Amino acid sequence: MAKAKAKAASDRLGSSERIRLAALGLFKARGYHGTSVRDLAEALGIEPASLYHHFPSKQAILVDLFDRTMDIMQDRLHQAIAGGATPAAQLRNFVRFHVLFHIECQDEAFVSHSELRSLTAPNHRRMIGKRDRYEKAIRELLAAGVRAGEFEIADVRLTSIAILMMCSGVSDWFTRRGRLKPEKVADSYADMVLRLVRAR
Amino acid sequence: MAKAKAKAASDRLGSSERIRLAALGLFKARGYHGTSVRDLAEALGIEPASLYHHFPSKQAILVDLFDRTMDIMQDRLHQAIAGGATPAAQLRNFVRFHVLFHIECQDEAFVSHSELRSLTAPNHRRMIGKRDRYEKAIRELLAAGVRAGEFEIADVRLTSIAILMMCSGVSDWFTRRGRLKPEKVADSYADMVLRLVRAR
Protein backbone atom coordinates (compact mmCIF):
# COMPACT_ATOMS: atom_id res chain seq x y z
CA MET A 1 0.00 0.00 0.00
CA ALA A 2 1.14 3.51 -0.83
CA LYS A 3 -0.36 4.66 2.46
CA ALA A 4 1.72 2.26 4.54
CA LYS A 5 4.84 3.32 2.65
CA ALA A 6 4.13 6.99 3.26
CA LYS A 7 3.59 6.23 6.93
CA ALA A 8 6.88 4.33 7.16
CA ALA A 9 8.72 7.22 5.51
CA SER A 10 7.11 9.78 7.80
CA ASP A 11 8.21 7.83 10.87
CA ARG A 12 11.75 8.89 10.09
CA LEU A 13 10.78 12.59 9.89
CA GLY A 14 10.61 15.20 12.62
CA SER A 15 7.26 16.09 14.16
CA SER A 16 6.91 19.36 12.26
CA GLU A 17 7.77 17.66 9.00
CA ARG A 18 5.15 14.99 9.58
CA ILE A 19 2.55 17.68 10.28
CA ARG A 20 3.47 19.54 7.09
CA LEU A 21 3.17 16.34 5.08
CA ALA A 22 -0.22 15.40 6.51
CA ALA A 23 -1.53 18.95 6.11
CA LEU A 24 -0.40 18.98 2.50
CA GLY A 25 -2.36 15.82 1.74
CA LEU A 26 -5.51 17.04 3.45
CA PHE A 27 -5.35 20.60 2.09
CA LYS A 28 -5.00 19.15 -1.40
CA ALA A 29 -7.85 16.69 -1.05
CA ARG A 30 -10.36 18.83 0.89
CA GLY A 31 -8.95 22.33 0.85
CA TYR A 32 -7.76 24.46 3.78
CA HIS A 33 -11.23 25.41 4.99
CA GLY A 34 -12.46 21.88 4.33
CA THR A 35 -9.81 20.49 6.67
CA SER A 36 -10.29 20.91 10.41
CA VAL A 37 -7.54 20.87 12.99
CA ARG A 38 -9.25 17.72 14.29
CA ASP A 39 -9.00 16.07 10.84
CA LEU A 40 -5.30 16.87 10.72
CA ALA A 41 -4.66 15.59 14.25
CA GLU A 42 -6.56 12.39 13.50
CA ALA A 43 -4.49 11.80 10.33
CA LEU A 44 -1.37 12.08 12.50
CA GLY A 45 -2.71 9.91 15.29
CA ILE A 46 -2.45 12.66 17.89
CA GLU A 47 -4.86 14.99 19.72
CA PRO A 48 -5.70 18.44 18.29
CA ALA A 49 -4.04 20.24 21.21
CA SER A 50 -0.70 18.58 20.42
CA LEU A 51 -0.52 20.39 17.09
CA TYR A 52 -0.29 23.73 18.86
CA HIS A 53 3.04 22.73 20.36
CA HIS A 54 4.51 22.77 16.81
CA PHE A 55 2.52 25.52 15.11
CA PRO A 56 0.71 28.50 16.70
CA SER A 57 -2.29 28.19 14.37
CA LYS A 58 -3.72 26.37 11.38
CA GLN A 59 -2.93 29.41 9.25
CA ALA A 60 0.73 29.18 10.30
CA ILE A 61 0.91 25.66 8.86
CA LEU A 62 -0.44 26.90 5.54
CA VAL A 63 1.95 29.85 5.43
CA ASP A 64 4.85 27.55 6.23
CA LEU A 65 3.93 25.31 3.29
CA PHE A 66 3.70 28.33 0.99
CA ASP A 67 7.03 29.83 2.06
CA ARG A 68 8.95 26.61 1.57
CA THR A 69 7.40 25.89 -1.81
CA MET A 70 7.79 29.38 -3.24
CA ASP A 71 11.38 29.72 -2.02
CA ILE A 72 12.44 26.35 -3.43
CA MET A 73 10.83 27.21 -6.77
CA GLN A 74 12.59 30.56 -7.01
CA ASP A 75 15.97 29.01 -6.13
CA ARG A 76 15.72 26.16 -8.61
CA LEU A 77 14.38 28.43 -11.35
CA HIS A 78 17.62 30.36 -11.52
CA GLN A 79 19.70 27.17 -11.46
CA ALA A 80 17.64 25.77 -14.34
CA ILE A 81 17.87 28.87 -16.52
CA ALA A 82 21.59 29.34 -15.81
CA GLY A 83 22.26 25.98 -17.46
CA GLY A 84 21.20 27.20 -20.93
CA ALA A 85 23.47 28.96 -23.42
CA THR A 86 20.75 30.44 -25.67
CA PRO A 87 17.23 31.70 -24.89
CA ALA A 88 15.82 28.59 -26.59
CA ALA A 89 17.96 26.32 -24.43
CA GLN A 90 17.01 28.34 -21.35
CA LEU A 91 13.32 28.08 -22.22
CA ARG A 92 13.61 24.33 -22.67
CA ASN A 93 15.40 24.08 -19.32
CA PHE A 94 12.78 26.25 -17.66
CA VAL A 95 9.82 24.23 -18.97
CA ARG A 96 11.46 20.96 -18.03
CA PHE A 97 12.21 22.25 -14.52
CA HIS A 98 8.75 23.77 -14.04
CA VAL A 99 6.96 20.61 -15.19
CA LEU A 100 9.18 18.27 -13.19
CA PHE A 101 8.72 20.44 -10.10
CA HIS A 102 4.94 20.30 -10.54
CA ILE A 103 5.21 16.50 -10.66
CA GLU A 104 7.79 15.89 -7.93
CA CYS A 105 6.33 18.49 -5.59
CA GLN A 106 2.83 17.99 -6.92
CA ASP A 107 0.96 18.52 -3.66
CA GLU A 108 3.08 21.52 -2.67
CA ALA A 109 2.54 23.13 -6.07
CA PHE A 110 -1.17 22.35 -6.13
CA VAL A 111 -1.85 23.74 -2.66
CA SER A 112 0.34 26.80 -3.28
CA HIS A 113 -1.94 27.65 -6.15
CA SER A 114 -5.37 26.56 -4.93
CA GLU A 115 -5.11 27.92 -1.38
CA LEU A 116 -3.80 31.40 -2.14
CA ARG A 117 -7.24 32.76 -1.26
CA SER A 118 -7.14 31.02 2.14
CA LEU A 119 -4.19 33.13 3.26
CA THR A 120 -4.87 36.13 5.49
CA ALA A 121 -4.41 39.50 3.74
CA PRO A 122 -0.78 40.15 4.76
CA ASN A 123 0.28 36.58 4.00
CA HIS A 124 -1.57 36.75 0.69
CA ARG A 125 0.25 39.93 -0.32
CA ARG A 126 3.60 38.39 0.52
CA MET A 127 2.97 35.27 -1.58
CA ILE A 128 1.65 37.27 -4.53
CA GLY A 129 4.94 39.14 -4.38
CA LYS A 130 6.92 35.90 -4.61
CA ARG A 131 4.73 34.64 -7.44
CA ASP A 132 5.13 37.88 -9.37
CA ARG A 133 8.90 37.71 -9.08
CA TYR A 134 8.83 34.20 -10.56
CA GLU A 135 6.56 35.25 -13.43
CA LYS A 136 8.74 38.25 -14.17
CA ALA A 137 11.75 35.97 -14.69
CA ILE A 138 9.80 34.02 -17.33
CA ARG A 139 8.70 37.19 -19.11
CA GLU A 140 12.30 38.35 -19.23
CA LEU A 141 13.41 35.00 -20.62
CA LEU A 142 10.84 35.29 -23.42
CA ALA A 143 11.70 38.93 -24.11
CA ALA A 144 15.40 38.04 -24.38
CA GLY A 145 14.53 35.35 -26.91
CA VAL A 146 12.56 37.83 -28.99
CA ARG A 147 15.42 40.36 -28.89
CA ALA A 148 17.87 37.64 -29.96
CA GLY A 149 15.60 36.78 -32.89
CA GLU A 150 15.09 33.25 -31.54
CA PHE A 151 11.39 33.51 -30.66
CA GLU A 152 8.45 34.98 -32.54
CA ILE A 153 6.00 36.23 -29.92
CA ALA A 154 3.18 38.71 -30.53
CA ASP A 155 2.54 39.47 -26.83
CA VAL A 156 5.20 38.42 -24.31
CA ARG A 157 3.04 39.02 -21.27
CA LEU A 158 0.11 36.99 -22.61
CA THR A 159 2.36 34.22 -23.86
CA SER A 160 4.19 33.90 -20.56
CA ILE A 161 0.99 33.52 -18.58
CA ALA A 162 -0.37 31.01 -21.13
CA ILE A 163 2.79 28.91 -20.88
CA LEU A 164 2.77 29.05 -17.07
CA MET A 165 -0.89 27.98 -16.88
CA MET A 166 -0.28 25.10 -19.27
CA CYS A 167 2.77 23.84 -17.37
CA SER A 168 1.43 24.40 -13.85
CA GLY A 169 -1.68 22.45 -14.85
CA VAL A 170 0.44 19.31 -14.67
CA SER A 171 -0.03 19.28 -10.89
CA ASP A 172 -3.78 19.07 -11.55
CA TRP A 173 -3.87 15.94 -13.65
CA PHE A 174 -0.59 14.05 -13.28
CA THR A 175 -0.66 10.72 -11.51
CA ARG A 176 2.24 8.39 -10.90
CA ARG A 177 0.07 5.49 -11.93
CA GLY A 178 -0.49 7.07 -15.35
CA ARG A 179 0.78 6.19 -18.78
CA LEU A 180 3.65 8.68 -18.97
CA LYS A 181 6.87 9.01 -16.98
CA PRO A 182 7.72 12.48 -15.59
CA GLU A 183 10.70 12.85 -17.95
CA LYS A 184 8.52 12.11 -20.96
CA VAL A 185 5.91 14.69 -19.88
CA ALA A 186 8.60 17.31 -19.27
CA ASP A 187 10.18 16.77 -22.70
CA SER A 188 6.83 16.81 -24.49
CA TYR A 189 5.85 20.05 -22.77
CA ALA A 190 9.17 21.63 -23.70
CA ASP A 191 8.57 20.65 -27.35
CA MET A 192 5.07 22.14 -27.27
CA VAL A 193 6.25 25.39 -25.71
CA LEU A 194 9.13 25.82 -28.17
CA ARG A 195 6.67 25.40 -31.04
CA LEU A 196 4.32 27.87 -29.37
CA VAL A 197 7.01 30.59 -29.49
CA ARG A 198 8.22 29.49 -32.96
CA ALA A 199 11.72 28.83 -31.62
CA ARG A 200 14.35 28.45 -34.39
CA MET B 1 -19.25 51.33 -8.52
CA ALA B 2 -19.29 47.86 -10.05
CA LYS B 3 -20.94 46.62 -6.88
CA ALA B 4 -23.89 48.99 -7.21
CA LYS B 5 -24.31 48.05 -10.84
CA ALA B 6 -24.33 44.34 -9.98
CA LYS B 7 -26.90 45.03 -7.29
CA ALA B 8 -29.13 46.98 -9.72
CA ALA B 9 -28.94 44.14 -12.24
CA SER B 10 -29.72 41.52 -9.62
CA ASP B 11 -32.84 43.41 -8.57
CA ARG B 12 -34.44 42.40 -11.84
CA LEU B 13 -33.61 38.72 -11.31
CA GLY B 14 -35.63 36.03 -9.56
CA SER B 15 -34.76 35.08 -5.99
CA SER B 16 -33.04 31.83 -6.95
CA GLU B 17 -31.02 33.60 -9.62
CA ARG B 18 -29.89 36.24 -7.14
CA ILE B 19 -28.80 33.50 -4.73
CA ARG B 20 -26.85 31.73 -7.48
CA LEU B 21 -25.10 34.97 -8.40
CA ALA B 22 -24.15 35.83 -4.83
CA ALA B 23 -22.99 32.27 -4.13
CA LEU B 24 -20.83 32.34 -7.25
CA GLY B 25 -19.07 35.49 -6.12
CA LEU B 26 -18.45 34.20 -2.61
CA PHE B 27 -17.44 30.69 -3.65
CA LYS B 28 -14.93 32.20 -6.05
CA ALA B 29 -13.47 34.61 -3.52
CA ARG B 30 -13.43 32.42 -0.40
CA GLY B 31 -14.21 28.92 -1.61
CA TYR B 32 -17.22 26.74 -0.79
CA HIS B 33 -16.03 25.71 2.68
CA GLY B 34 -14.80 29.24 3.31
CA THR B 35 -18.28 30.61 2.70
CA SER B 36 -20.90 30.12 5.40
CA VAL B 37 -24.64 30.16 4.84
CA ARG B 38 -24.61 33.27 7.02
CA ASP B 39 -22.11 34.97 4.71
CA LEU B 40 -24.29 34.20 1.74
CA ALA B 41 -27.47 35.41 3.44
CA GLU B 42 -25.74 38.60 4.54
CA ALA B 43 -24.55 39.31 1.00
CA LEU B 44 -28.18 38.99 -0.12
CA GLY B 45 -29.56 41.08 2.74
CA ILE B 46 -31.74 38.25 4.09
CA GLU B 47 -31.65 35.86 7.05
CA PRO B 48 -29.95 32.45 6.69
CA ALA B 49 -33.24 30.60 7.15
CA SER B 50 -34.73 32.31 4.08
CA LEU B 51 -32.22 30.60 1.83
CA TYR B 52 -33.71 27.23 2.65
CA HIS B 53 -36.97 28.23 1.00
CA HIS B 54 -35.09 28.30 -2.35
CA PHE B 55 -32.47 25.57 -1.93
CA PRO B 56 -32.58 22.54 0.39
CA SER B 57 -28.89 22.88 1.33
CA LYS B 58 -25.67 24.73 0.65
CA GLN B 59 -24.47 21.74 -1.35
CA ALA B 60 -27.56 22.00 -3.57
CA ILE B 61 -26.57 25.54 -4.53
CA LEU B 62 -23.10 24.36 -5.53
CA VAL B 63 -24.48 21.43 -7.53
CA ASP B 64 -26.92 23.74 -9.28
CA LEU B 65 -24.05 26.04 -10.32
CA PHE B 66 -22.07 23.07 -11.61
CA ASP B 67 -24.95 21.59 -13.61
CA ARG B 68 -25.78 24.84 -15.37
CA THR B 69 -22.17 25.61 -16.21
CA MET B 70 -21.25 22.16 -17.46
CA ASP B 71 -24.42 21.84 -19.56
CA ILE B 72 -24.01 25.25 -21.19
CA MET B 73 -20.38 24.44 -21.99
CA GLN B 74 -21.25 21.11 -23.59
CA ASP B 75 -24.02 22.67 -25.69
CA ARG B 76 -21.95 25.57 -26.97
CA LEU B 77 -18.94 23.34 -27.63
CA HIS B 78 -20.80 21.44 -30.35
CA GLN B 79 -22.16 24.65 -31.87
CA ALA B 80 -18.62 26.10 -32.00
CA ILE B 81 -17.03 23.02 -33.59
CA ALA B 82 -19.88 22.60 -36.10
CA GLY B 83 -19.01 26.00 -37.58
CA GLY B 84 -15.62 24.82 -38.91
CA ALA B 85 -15.01 23.16 -42.27
CA THR B 86 -11.57 21.68 -41.53
CA PRO B 87 -10.00 20.36 -38.31
CA ALA B 88 -7.82 23.49 -38.19
CA ALA B 89 -10.87 25.74 -38.49
CA GLN B 90 -12.69 23.64 -35.89
CA LEU B 91 -9.74 23.88 -33.49
CA ARG B 92 -9.59 27.64 -33.94
CA ASN B 93 -13.34 27.85 -33.28
CA PHE B 94 -13.01 25.63 -30.24
CA VAL B 95 -10.17 27.63 -28.67
CA ARG B 96 -11.96 30.90 -29.32
CA PHE B 97 -15.16 29.57 -27.77
CA HIS B 98 -13.41 28.00 -24.79
CA VAL B 99 -11.43 31.15 -24.01
CA LEU B 100 -14.39 33.49 -24.48
CA PHE B 101 -16.53 31.25 -22.25
CA HIS B 102 -13.85 31.35 -19.54
CA ILE B 103 -13.97 35.16 -19.74
CA GLU B 104 -17.70 35.75 -20.07
CA CYS B 105 -18.62 33.07 -17.54
CA GLN B 106 -15.42 33.58 -15.59
CA ASP B 107 -16.83 32.96 -12.11
CA GLU B 108 -18.88 29.95 -13.23
CA ALA B 109 -15.86 28.41 -14.96
CA PHE B 110 -13.53 29.16 -12.04
CA VAL B 111 -15.83 27.68 -9.40
CA SER B 112 -16.64 24.65 -11.57
CA HIS B 113 -12.95 23.84 -11.55
CA SER B 114 -11.82 24.89 -8.09
CA GLU B 115 -14.76 23.44 -6.14
CA LEU B 116 -14.93 19.99 -7.72
CA ARG B 117 -13.49 18.58 -4.48
CA SER B 118 -16.25 20.23 -2.44
CA LEU B 119 -18.93 18.12 -4.12
CA THR B 120 -20.23 15.07 -2.27
CA ALA B 121 -19.10 11.74 -3.77
CA PRO B 122 -22.14 11.11 -6.03
CA ASN B 123 -22.23 14.71 -7.26
CA HIS B 124 -18.48 14.59 -7.85
CA ARG B 125 -18.76 11.45 -9.97
CA ARG B 126 -21.51 13.01 -12.06
CA MET B 127 -19.52 16.18 -12.79
CA ILE B 128 -16.36 14.23 -13.61
CA GLY B 129 -18.49 12.38 -16.15
CA LYS B 130 -19.56 15.64 -17.78
CA ARG B 131 -15.99 16.95 -17.76
CA ASP B 132 -14.70 13.73 -19.34
CA ARG B 133 -17.25 13.96 -22.15
CA TYR B 134 -16.08 17.49 -22.90
CA GLU B 135 -12.41 16.48 -22.91
CA LYS B 136 -13.16 13.52 -25.17
CA ALA B 137 -14.61 15.86 -27.79
CA ILE B 138 -11.35 17.82 -27.85
CA ARG B 139 -9.23 14.69 -28.15
CA GLU B 140 -11.34 13.55 -31.09
CA LEU B 141 -10.97 16.94 -32.74
CA LEU B 142 -7.18 16.70 -32.45
CA ALA B 143 -7.14 13.08 -33.63
CA ALA B 144 -9.21 14.00 -36.70
CA GLY B 145 -6.72 16.73 -37.53
CA VAL B 146 -3.82 14.28 -37.29
CA ARG B 147 -5.63 11.76 -39.55
CA ALA B 148 -6.35 14.54 -42.07
CA GLY B 149 -2.65 15.46 -42.08
CA GLU B 150 -3.43 18.93 -40.76
CA PHE B 151 -1.84 18.60 -37.31
CA GLU B 152 1.46 17.16 -36.17
CA ILE B 153 0.92 15.82 -32.66
CA ALA B 154 3.18 13.33 -30.87
CA ASP B 155 0.67 12.50 -28.10
CA VAL B 156 -2.97 13.51 -28.63
CA ARG B 157 -4.03 12.82 -25.05
CA LEU B 158 -1.20 14.85 -23.53
CA THR B 159 -1.62 17.68 -26.02
CA SER B 160 -5.36 17.95 -25.44
CA ILE B 161 -4.95 18.26 -21.68
CA ALA B 162 -2.12 20.80 -22.12
CA ILE B 163 -4.30 22.93 -24.41
CA LEU B 164 -7.27 22.71 -22.05
CA MET B 165 -5.19 23.73 -19.03
CA MET B 166 -3.72 26.66 -20.92
CA CYS B 167 -7.09 27.94 -22.12
CA SER B 168 -9.03 27.28 -18.91
CA GLY B 169 -6.37 29.21 -17.04
CA VAL B 170 -7.83 32.38 -18.53
CA SER B 171 -10.52 32.32 -15.82
CA ASP B 172 -7.69 32.50 -13.27
CA TRP B 173 -6.01 35.66 -14.44
CA PHE B 174 -8.33 37.59 -16.74
CA THR B 175 -9.73 40.89 -15.53
CA ARG B 176 -12.01 43.23 -17.38
CA ARG B 177 -9.87 46.15 -16.25
CA GLY B 178 -6.85 44.61 -17.93
CA ARG B 179 -4.92 45.57 -21.03
CA LEU B 180 -6.52 43.14 -23.48
CA LYS B 181 -10.07 42.78 -24.80
CA PRO B 182 -11.65 39.31 -24.68
CA GLU B 183 -11.64 39.01 -28.48
CA LYS B 184 -7.93 39.77 -28.61
CA VAL B 185 -7.15 37.17 -25.94
CA ALA B 186 -9.26 34.55 -27.75
CA ASP B 187 -7.54 35.18 -31.09
CA SER B 188 -4.07 35.15 -29.55
CA TYR B 189 -4.77 31.87 -27.79
CA ALA B 190 -6.08 30.34 -31.02
CA ASP B 191 -2.85 31.39 -32.77
CA MET B 192 -0.74 29.85 -30.00
CA VAL B 193 -2.66 26.58 -30.03
CA LEU B 194 -2.49 26.23 -33.81
CA ARG B 195 1.29 26.68 -33.64
CA LEU B 196 1.44 24.15 -30.81
CA VAL B 197 -0.09 21.46 -33.05
CA ARG B 198 1.88 22.64 -36.11
CA ALA B 199 -1.33 23.30 -38.05
CA ARG B 200 -0.74 23.76 -41.80
Next chain:
DNA sequence: GTCTATAACTAGATAGAC
Protein backbone atom coordinates in the same frame (compact mmCIF):
# COMPACT_ATOMS: atom_id res chain seq x y z
C1' DG C 1 -41.17 34.43 0.89
C1' DT C 2 -39.04 36.05 4.92
C1' DC C 3 -38.79 36.17 9.68
C1' DT C 4 -37.32 34.76 14.92
C1' DA C 5 -35.67 31.29 17.61
C1' DT C 6 -33.16 27.43 18.27
C1' DA C 7 -31.47 22.66 17.77
C1' DA C 8 -27.50 19.83 17.09
C1' DC C 9 -23.07 19.93 16.07
C1' DT C 10 -18.29 21.45 14.74
C1' DA C 11 -14.78 25.06 14.52
C1' DG C 12 -10.06 26.97 16.17
C1' DA C 13 -7.66 27.54 20.13
C1' DT C 14 -6.14 27.40 25.31
C1' DA C 15 -5.00 25.75 30.31
C1' DG C 16 -2.61 23.02 32.74
C1' DA C 17 -1.52 18.00 34.15
C1' DC C 18 1.87 14.50 33.15
Next chain:
DNA sequence: GTCTATCTAGTTATAGAC
Protein backbone atom coordinates in the same frame (compact mmCIF):
# COMPACT_ATOMS: atom_id res chain seq x y z
C1' DG D 1 5.83 16.55 23.44
C1' DT D 2 1.38 14.78 24.16
C1' DC D 3 -2.50 14.45 26.90
C1' DT D 4 -7.61 15.57 28.97
C1' DA D 5 -10.83 18.92 29.46
C1' DT D 6 -12.91 22.85 28.02
C1' DC D 7 -13.98 27.67 26.22
C1' DT D 8 -16.12 30.52 22.89
C1' DA D 9 -17.79 31.06 18.69
C1' DG D 10 -19.39 29.59 14.50
C1' DT D 11 -21.52 25.82 11.52
C1' DT D 12 -25.73 23.80 8.73
C1' DA D 13 -30.25 23.22 9.10
C1' DT D 14 -35.20 23.11 11.02
C1' DA D 15 -39.82 24.65 13.26
C1' DG D 16 -43.23 27.41 13.04
C1' DA D 17 -45.04 32.45 13.23
C1' DC D 18 -46.31 36.18 10.10
